[in-house]
Amino acid sequence: MDALLIDPVLSRGCAAAVAVLLLVGGGQKLFNLPVFEAVVELYEVLPRALAPLFARVFPLLEILAGALVLLAPGAIGGAAAVAVLLLASAGILVNLLRGRRNIDCGCGGGDSHPRLSWALLGRNAVLLLAAAIAGLAVSARELVWIDYLTVVALALALLGLYAATNQLLANQPRYQALRS
Template identity: 35%
Template structure:
């Protein structure tokens, strides 16, 4: 059993990451469908249904992980999705296909495939796994909720900062190659 503060921090942070990812995909499903096709993992005829199903599953898992009754099921959904995404990234990296857009957050944050994405996804899976653990039955105090809020904000700032840094790193490399 873990402290409920840690459980709430990881559950809420994971929910916000996956919900924002789903909403970005919903905003431009055609672009996400293109990213799915570019992975070359599925038959083309299956790309559209898959591209529509992924954000629905992400949003469902994000909602479920914050409710104690459905937290384990939400965690399983998010773990399965992240494992599948990570496997697709690794397979493409092993094929030497680094120029594929990951499609993680739609066109708003274009990121080419890299081992950083694999590491990021493994950390996300760890966070989701922690959220699925049983917590102590103690009630949270006002200070605990402040700690939860600070923890969630900290995790999200670190996650977003790392994502933007690595997204821009690939762009800087492209510029360096172009002008070298």
């Protein structure tokens, strides 16, 4: 059976967006390492003694995965991105199943971060889908100049949707408080 081949524009657009998110997220975690360490401890998934080590290693893995998505497009980059996103999502899922929602996601980013929620896990599922698409085999068609513009437009659109989703998730507790 032939492998599933997709258009290279779709794969490259998803790869570019996922790479930016992983590189920026990993960099922000390293820049605010004490904060990320505290978030890892709050997740209570690892023994307390391992939390500082994980908080230092995970952002490096995130940056490595982002670089691989850009530099080794296809299965290797896609698999690295999927692995990092699955690891982060597993921590969220464990805490949601425990009923622990009032924890910062630790995603990196601006001043307002989403709290753990099923919607946050849904956002990560969409990121996992984009990472998987980035890892799929692409058709052999040659890209033309308009394709490169389309890749950039797709990546920017996906990044815009990610930012909008994050802002909605961060504002969700305020909205619920106003409704009460």
